[in-house]
Amino acid sequence: MKIIILGAGRVGFSVAESLVSERNDITVIDQDAQRLRELESRFDLRGVVGSGIDPQVLAEAGAADTDLLIACAALDETNLVCCKLGQLLFNIPTRIARVRSSGLTDDEAVLGKDGLGVDAIICPEASLTRYIGKLTEYPEALQVRAFAGGRACLASVRARPGAPAVGLRIGELRTHNPEMGLRIVAIYRRFADEPDRFVRCDGGTRIEPGDEVFVLSARETLPGILAALHRPEGQPARPVRRVLIAGGGRVAMRLAELLAEQPGRFHIKIVEVDAKRCMELASALPEDVLVLQGDATDENLLDDEGIEDVDLFLALTNDDENNIMACLQAKRMGAARVLALINRRSYADLMHGTQIDIALSPAQAMLGELLAHVRRGDVQAVHSLRRGVAEALEIVARGDRKSSRVVGRRVDELRLPPEVNIGLIVRGLPVPGENGEPAESPAAEPEVIIPRSHTVIESNDHVVFFLPNKRLVQDVEKLFRVSATFF
Known part of the structure; x- marks a missing residue:
């Protein structure tokens, strides 16, 4: 796929890194020549110096035969204008814009073909808010990702002794x-003086203390599963009640608004x-926030609060x-769980296995939303895992x-790479109509199925896979591709 990325900042860098690894033809536009040189030296891509709202620059970047435009420059206005130019002048099929303003996200009339020409909006701040919001629902989890409209979840949890x-x-x-x-789809095991190692899962694999366990289940059963892996027997549950946020930026404000919706x-x-900024926050947020x-790394302030x-x-x-130091200080002083927002990927890697429970990258949090537009076939959801190395994929049969290599076939008949793990199947979801509208909902409630070797895949099944390496994605997409005739 031929892709143009506007903006070589933190988000653009992460997007380029992820998409280049999948053998896409990438061109990055930015006005900072030094930044582009750094990208070109690290990845197999082309840089074009200039403004993304200049038609000549877009033409030089190859917009005339581009499949996907991802506009993730610093300014919303630049991204929106770039998408409109991509539509009007170059007829780029798919156009995605990073937009911080929350007022545009649901306005189809403004964003659509007759408006700004944007097919999809991405907002790293909104993605982070949703991600952290899930962690307040499932306090034992390191991360929680939703599939099939939230009916199924993938969670990772640290196995604890007892x-x-x-x-x-x-x-x-x-x-x-x-x-x-x-369905336990992956285990990453700690070893002395080396990174966590992926452990393939079968019936004979033992769960050891310290393992990071990835598990797929229906949403309703997830809390009990997490407790069985993380909470020692007899220890009462500790739901998230008291939340202390260091920093009053956009993410903090969005998160406080989200949590305050449950008075x-x-x-x-x-x-x-x-x-x-404190005055702005106090006037904008509910009075119970x-x-x-003060400084969140101040030991006296933390003690007083x-x-x-x-x-x-x-x-x-x-x-x-500051985020790293504040978390280490808070953990040392008794906070139950700590999360640090880390922009530098190298820092996030260093934090793994330390006292910091969760090191979260803003770009990684929203990367899955982008990948769903890049994937071929009927891909419904993509979640980037393990700092972009692994991936969870929801695809519809x-x-x-x-006409299909999977429909009407048992799970053990599928020609999948041995590393790929089928986690679950959601059956009975509405089938989209011809105009994109949902068809009439089925009489029965959708069913979450943990597949066995004899399970037969049916048309419209939503199948969730865990892939320990992104290079396996193309094999799965190819398997689910529908042909006019299949022999």
Whole structure:
């Protein structure tokens, strides 16, 4: 696929890195020549110096035969104008814009073909807010990703000594807890003086303390599964109630607004250094959100605010070093869980396995939304995992036994690479109509199926895969491709 990326900042860099690894033809436009030279020296792509709203620059970048335009420059206006030029002058089939303004996200009349010419909006801040919001629902999880409209979830959790499922083989776990309905799709195991190593999962694989376990299940059964892997037997659940946020930027404000939509559930405090920003936050947020002026790395301030009682500490400033130090300080002083927002990928890698529970990259949080537009076939959702190395993919089976390599066939008949793990199947979701409108909903509720070797895939099944390496994506897409005739 031929792709133009406008903007070589943090988001553009992460997008280019991910898409180049999939053998796409990438061109990046930016006005900073030094930034482009750095990109060209690291990745197999082409840089064009100039403005993305200059038709001559777009033409030089090859817009005339481009398949996808991703506009992720710093300014919303630049991204929107670039998409409109891509539509009017070059007829680029798919145009995606990064937009920070929340007022445009749902306005089809403004964004559509007759408006700004944008096919999809991405907002890293909104993606981060949704991501962190899921962690407040599932406090044992390191990350939670939704599939099939939220009916199924992929979560990763750190196995702890004393938890009921830790020490069991996967086959024993399924035998002893048949009501759980889960599929463990991957385990990453810690080893001394080397990175975590991927462990292939089968019935004989034992879950060991310290393992990072990736599990797929229906949404309703996920809390019990996470507890069985993470919470020692007899220990009561500790839901997230008290939240302390370091930094008062866009993400912090969005998150406070999201959590405040459930009155009385959360006690939220925001610590911000800048006095003017504190006034802005205090006037914009609900009155039960407490805004404090101060430095979140200050030990005395954390002690005064009862850091030992905080269920979730979030360092969301724009400074990676401050976020790391604030989290380490908060964890040392008794915060139950800490999350650091890390922009530099090298820093995020270093944080893995430290006292910081979660190191989160803004670009990685929204990357899956972009990848869903790049994937071929009927891909519904993509989630980038393990800092972009692994991937979870939801793809719909279409056609019939004559036109499809998967429909009407048992799971053990599918010609999948051995590393690819079919996690679950969601059956009975509405089939889109001809004009993109949902068809009449089926009489029965959609069913979440944990597939076995004898499970037969049906047309319109939503199949969720875990791929430990992104190079396997093309094999899965090819398998699900519908042909006019198939022999």
